[in-house]
Amino acid sequence: MKNVNVGLFGHIDHGKTQLAKQLTEIASTSALDKPKESQKRGITIDLGFSSFTLDRYRITLVDAPGHSELIRTAIGAGNIIDAALLVVDAKEGPKTQTGEHLLVLDLLNIPTIVVINKIDIANDEEIKRTEMFMKQILNSTINLKNSKIIKISAKTGEGIGELKKELKNLLDSLDIKRDINSYLKMPIDHAFKIKGVGTVVTGTIHKGKVEVGDNLRILPINHEVKVKSIQCFKQDVSIAYAGDRVGMALMGVEPESLFRGCILTSEDTKLKVVDKFIAKVKILELFKYNLAPKMKVHINIGLLTVPATIIPYKIEKINDKEEPIILEEIKGGDSCYCIFKLEERVVVDEGDKILIMRLDLPPTTLRICGFGEVIDFGEVEVKKIVVKEGKVVKKKDKIYIEGLASSKTAGEKLIGGKVYIPDKNIWGVIKGTFGTKGALIAEFDEEVNGGEKVVLKRVRKWG
Numbered sequence: 001m002k003n004v005n006v007g008l009f010g011h012i013d014h015g016k017t018q019l020a021k022q023l024t025e026i027a028s029t030s031a032l033d034k035p036k037e038s039q040k041r042g043i044t045i046d047l048g049f050s051s052f053t054l055d056r057y058r059i060t061l062v063d064a065p066g067h068s069e070l071i072r073t074a075i076g077a078g079n080i081i082d083a084a085l086l087v088v089d090a091k092e093g094p095k096t097q098t099g100e101h102l103l104v105l106d107l108l109n110i111p112t113i114v115v116i117n118k119i120d121i122a123n124d125e126e127i128k129r130t131e132m133f134m135k136q137i138l139n140s141t142i143n144l145k146n147s148k149i150i151k152i153s154a155k156t157g158e159g160i161g162e163l164k165k166e167l168k169n170l171l172d173s174l175d176i177k178r179d180i181n182s183y184l185k186m187p188i189d190h191a192f193k194i195k196g197v198g199t200v201v202t203g204t205i206h207k208g209k210v211e212v213g214d215n216l217r218i219l220p221i222n223h224e225v226k227v228k229s230i231q232c233f234k235q236d237v238s239i240a241y242a243g244d245r246v247g248m249a250l251m252g253v254e255p256e257s258l259f260r261g262c263i264l265t266s267e268d269t270k271l272k273v274v275d276k277f278i279a280k281v282k283i284l285e286l287f288k289y290n291l292a293p294k295m296k297v298h299i300n301i302g303l304l305t306v307p308a309t310i311i312p313y314k315i316e317k318i319n320d321k322e323e324p325i326i327l328e329e330i331k332g333g334d335s336c337y338c339i340f341k342l343e344e345r346v347v348v349d350e351g352d353k354i355l356i357m358r359l360d361l362p363p364t365t366l367r368i369c370g371f372g373e374v375i376d377f378g379e380v381e382v383k384k385i386v387v388k389e390g391k392v393v394k395k396k397d398k399i400y401i402e403g404l405a406s407s408k409t410a411g412e413k414l415i416g417g418k419v420y421i422p423d424k425n426i427w428g429v430i431k432g433t434f435g436t437k438g439a440l441i442a443e444f445d446e447e448v449n450g451g452e453k454v455v456l457k458r459v460r461k462w463g
Contacts, residue, residue, distance in 0.1 A: 019152070086098070111144075111174060184214075281335065288365070388458070401419065421452045442454075
């Protein structure tokens with residue numbers, strides 16, 4: 001049996017939980033809207049998990065909330081799933097969260113089947129219109145253009161057989177690779193006490209493996225724990241691997257100490273607890289706003305969404321040296337590097353995928369700005385470019401520049417600097433000073449006549 005994780009996505013009330021009930025054989029903790037808070041509000045407020053078998057696959061269904069405020073939890077689900085079902089109400093058609101969820105799936109490149117639900121209460125015209133809309137939306141994606149569209153009724157069960165067949169075909173076509181030889185990484189999504197067992201945590205193992213008796217560590221709280229027992233699909237097992245959804249009884253920690261963002265890891269971990277990291281990012285073409293240095297954004301990383309300050313920069317060659325240069329703004333379609341200063345410490349892995357959001361924007365607009373990958377945790381001293389303009393003066397055999405320095409002392413600091421004549425694409429080097437008023441002797445790689453505008457670029461510390 002191969003363990004796979006399939007996410008259920010879609011707008012609120014489009015029938016994800018009803019579909020989970022149709023497919024599910026084993027409901028786990030927090031599955032099918034069990035938490036009291038969910039029952040009270042009548043919507044899914046956290047990730048729900050349940051499971052069923054399909055041919056050679058043991059499938060864990062991850063039900064992501066559809067409410068607009070809960071996009072952050074839905075994005076968290078995107079990090080632990082192999083494939084997705086995007087549920088759309090046949091009568092209502094796609095809504096704002098349908099689009100946001102599809103965008104997340106597209107960015108994370110998660111193979112997806114679109115499920116048009118509630119065909120029992122929609123007429124043929126409504127079903128056709130919804131199908132046409134979804135085809136148009138899929139066509140605008142990068143990775144999901146060829147996604148299948150299946151029509152079902154989660155209430156009556158119509159179309160469920162075909163959906164299972166298509167899901168099996170999709171899973172058969174995937175080359176799901178698990179990193180089981182790495183250090184253990186398992187984000188904890190629930191923690192509770194069971195009488196006679198003690199503290200139990202649940203989660204999906206991202207990488208590595210875990211055995212009964214293992215000594216592990218919980219970050220960021222840095223608690224040492226020991227594994228008493230492991231359950232996978234309600235069965236006791238002695239070992240579990242990346243891709244498995246497990247429940248584990250742990251010694252050495254109380255459930256009250258744990259929170260969303262805690263990660264169970266092994267002693268040889270490379271995970272870091274940081275409040276700052278560097279990522280390579282791409283801003284979405286669809287994002288209509290600009291991002292500027294020191295702007296507040298929200299970063300989704302793993303199961304957490306945290307406020308952060310963004311500092312975008314690019315690497316530019318200035319005077320033969322590569323320098324990190326501040327970008328005064330970034331907009332749709334741009335790619336760059338960003339330093340993110342977080343308002344709280346989080347557990348981060350190099351290579352972690354991140355999503356950048358502007359949760360201050362109204363829920364009716366696209367709030368996902370872009371996506372990226374964590375590449376470093378080191379210090380970067382971002383610089384700004386200072387451009388000075390002067391004029392080339394040619395007198396007899398001497399070529400010098402005026403206007404770049406106000407005195408001989410200031411001019412001496414510029415010796416060795418490269419200058420550029422933009423109109424003629426000619427480069428030169430400052431060789432020395434001339435007189436007391438800041439004139440500079442320069443040597444150019446081509447003939448100059450005098451009178452040309454000359455530019456000197458220098459870098460200064462930014463911020």
